[in-house]
Amino acid sequence: MTKGRIIKGIGGFYYVKAADNVIYECKARGIFRKESIKPAIGDFVDILVENGKGSIEKIYPRTSYLIRPTVANIDVLVIVVAAAEPEPNILLIDKLLVNAENVGIKPVILINKTDVKSGDALKEIYEKAGYPVVLTCAMEENVKDAILPYIKDKTSAFAGLSGVGKSTILNLITDTQQETGEISDKIKRGKHTTRHVELLELKEGGYVLDTPGFSSFELNTIKADELYKCFPEMREIEDMCRFKGCVHINEPDCIIKEKVESGEIAKSRYESYVELFGELKKIKEWEK
Ligand SMILES: Nc1nc2c(ncn2[C@@H]2O[C@H](COP(=O)(O)OP(=O)(O)OP(=O)(O)O)[C@@H](O)[C@H]2O)c(=O)[nH]1
Ligand SMILES: [Mg+2]
Ligand SMILES: [Zn+2]
Missing domain, CATH: 2.40.50.140 (Nucleic acid-binding proteins)
Structure with missing residues (x-):
């Protein structure tokens, strides 16, 4: 054996x-x-x-498990976002983050295409939430040095919208030749260029996985009332609201809403929270 x-x-x-x-x-x-x-x-x-x-x-027993694509034992989820082309989809980023938190995978936000547009606004949102953020331009050589500290000796999956540059980046860090595609072509075909799933070995140690993006989420395993635990910036201030069991939606004297007002918590993060909370509530009622 x-x-x-x-x-x-x-x-x-x-x-x-x-x-x-x-x-x-x-x-x-x-x-x-x-x-x-x-x-x-x-x-x-x-x-x-x-x-x-x-x-x-x-x-062997799995430390983590993701579906669509199905992959096991991922330690790090690199969420690749383009500063522009395509425009970032904030709700998708936040869903990927919640999914990672829920299954115990460490997320890293990689903002690519900084040659097209500055990624500073996005960087601020996610640093404030407590996540590591890396800025890259895959047309330059800085990519590998920037991301390596987060993925060396680990198994990491690269996820994100079609066209953000996942395969381009993986080609730079693994010295392989994954197929990449022009955005105009992707839109025409309405499909990811990357269709298969494969673990690629890193010369420096560890594995990376190019994925067509996690299109489906196992968020329905999360209870709406516990969703805030998947938002690090909300999890931190547990039990500080006036009402015990505050879900930070309609309650008065809610510390989370105060922090959103003061800008300490990014507005977009709170909006994603409200949206996902609603979705989870709906699933629960539907199941009854
Ligand atoms: N300007 C610019 N273009 C980039 C950058 N990174 C990637 N691209 C281009 O963006 C296009 C899409 O890149 P891919 O690597 O195919 O994107 P992907 O995320 O793997 O897309 P799917 O496989 O469809 O999910 C290609 O034409 C790349 O050359 C960057 O940093 N700046
Ligand atoms: Mg690809
Ligand atoms: Zn509250």
Whole structure:
């Protein structure tokens, strides 16, 4: 038996990089189907190799799990945003952040295309919330130095809207050649250029994952009343509002709303909170 990690999956086969650095084409054992466990990219596994063919015998417990695309054991979520082209979608950024907080993955905000527009306004919003923010221009060489401290020796996933530059950046930091595409072409096709999921190895240590972006969120596992725990700047001031169990929406003497007024908490973050709170409430009522 050899230990390894699933780095990609194609047509029912899993490609497992084993301890000896060889990549084995593997099938999953039938037992997983019975237990309805599906191996995922990023899984640590035990494989049995016979005549060059491998079979996955065991999947180790996962530290994190994301869906669409399905990936396991991600430590860091690099949320890539373009300062412009495409315009940032604030609600999407905040949803990705909430999702990361909820499953225990460390987020980093990477603001790209700073040659097109300054990313300072966005930077301020997310630094205020307590997140690390990195500014890059993928047309220059500063990208690798800027992001490496956050992803070295970790497994990180790069997520964000189509066209923000995820694959361009990954090509710079992994010395691979992922397909990239012109924005005009992406809009025409209405699709991400990157369609497959693969863990790429970092020369400096660690793995990175280019993704077509997490289009679906498991936010419905969060209770609306506990949503504030997924906003670090709100989580910090727990129990300081007048009413116990304040959800920071309509209550008077709410410290969160005061901090939004004074600018200590970014208005856009609070607006995303209100929007997501409403969505979660709706899911709950619908389930009843
Ligand atoms: N001006 C400028 N253009 C950039 C920068 N980074 C990437 N681009 C361009 O933006 C376009 C989209 O880049 P991709 O790397 O394909 O974007 P992606 O995020 O991988 O997109 P999907 O795979 O569709 O999700 C390409 O034409 C890149 O050359 C940047 O920092 N500045
Ligand atoms: Mg791409
Ligand atoms: Zn409150």
